[in-house]
Amino acid sequence: MEIKYTIQGLLVYLTIAAYLLAFVTTVLRRPKIGHAIYLLGFAIAVCAIGYRWYHVRHVPLQNLFEVFLCLGMIYPVSLFCRRVLRVGGYSADMLIGAIVLFPAGFVFNAEPQQLPPALQSWLFSPHVAVYMFSYIFMAKASFQAICQLAGKNPKPGENLLPPEQATYSIVCVGFPLLTLGLILGSYWGKQAWGDYWGWDPKELWSLASWLVFLGYFHFRYMFGKKHPRINSLWVIAGMAAIIITLLWVNLSRLFPGLHSYAS
């Protein structure tokens, strides 16, 4: 664990502080102030990304530091879920934003790197960006699934979906993005390495996460809301597979593969 005494580090720490403050303020029943601080945190996160982009001279999605920096821009997804999907968990999003930025601030190496030839492709940004968006949606879905398991329902008057329904709605938004990420990655693999499917550990984990959500849809089609707890467990299992895809395969030396450059 290291503290980054740089402008980049300062921007990350300010975002974390703003998200945490927004969370505390919202929990203390000052939602309007909480929202304003959350928005401020998002603005700082955008500045952090912009600064990084300028600094490294390519879309900052190359390594885990940059990816987690992007994951920290959770605010638009949070707003979309609240306004369009009528899904709660707004204050939890602030906490998720801070948790996601923590490894970027204290764990991952922020040394700028030049893009290796394999990453110099028009597919680099859409492939990673689409995956990042889908991961944020799936993280929100699994939070709703945990709420369902814990028996937490929105308060009457809040005009929000119950957790089981909310989980399904968010997975329906995230799944096409997950599919698109998988397919763009496969097409890119063909362009760069000659195979649209290389049986690489990261590819197999990403296939496993996609399949878990596919299983969720089939199970829910069969039983509907009859077994809400099992429905929720499917989604949580899918999120676990995503975390392994994102972190373990990149960080662990147990599974060296074509994607190891991202560590």
Add this chain to the structure above:
Amino acid sequence: MHKYRRTIIWLGLVLIIVLIVLSIYGAFIGAEGAEQFFNQPPLVVYWTALATLLIVGIAAFRRLLHMPGLLMIHVGCVLILAGGMWGSRGGHYFQKKLFGIDKIRKGRMAIYEGRSENHVLPDGSQEQKELPFSLKLKDFRLEYYKPAYLLIQTRQGQRWKVPAEAGKEFPLGNDAGTIKIVKSYENLKIGIEEGKSAPFDDPSPGSNPALEVQVTEPGGQISTQYVFERFPGHSHNQDKFSLSYHRVISDYISELQIIEDDKVVAAKDVEVNHPLRFGGYHFYQSSYDDKAGQYTVLQVVSDTGLYVVYAGYWMLCIGAIWHMWLRHIFSKFKVKST
């Protein structure tokens, strides 16, 4: 739900769970092991069962015809499986047995600069095969990010990363003095001039990138050092710091021509992410002569089944986006307009 439809969905769910377990297992055995594992006969049975169940499911669930998105997702999956199986090792074997199509599935070929080549060494084979056309390598070159850099490290762990630009001087503090980059070489050789050794850039084939560096100590003593990219160099106890020269490759480029009946029928610079497509094969930049840059190694891959897989990808994507996003958006607009 009708009993047999329920059975199909149950079977589908079981096959999905089996594939999840197999994928996780495959992730633990590495890419090569996983490729072998997923091409074994029991797994071929599994893939066939999955494709068959999808087709049976599409036929059994008539409701799918009224849900174009869901139909496209399932047809897309069938196409991906079919294309994948058709382009697999087993698929190529059957095409050879049934239709006499003897295509190289995957292999490698090395081509020297200025020469033509049509021999490919297929993966897992010792016997070379011939392509129905030749490839000529006009030139192979590496491109580097500019500027390269010189890494200076003191014994106390202090580090400086300075751009390797000739003529530039860098102060390293009161205790360490200054460093000046005098000249950079692509292929440094040492010759003898007037009885003294003299470095020069050799234009003949070969590669020995190096930097000539002038170190000025705090007391004013000046010494010259040569820092090589490929060799760590000698370090002495009295040295205050160690120097290393780094260049980052930005691209590998093979300038290729396709020769058919002694005529150039196509030409392309093959780079990573920019393969050459010709005659049912794709050619990828795979490796090169890292000592002298005299030859390139290309990966040759057959395109059998590829476009069926791509059609499946399109259908899967469009189907998922339509079914989960667009139809809801359109139905909302419809409700609003009525």
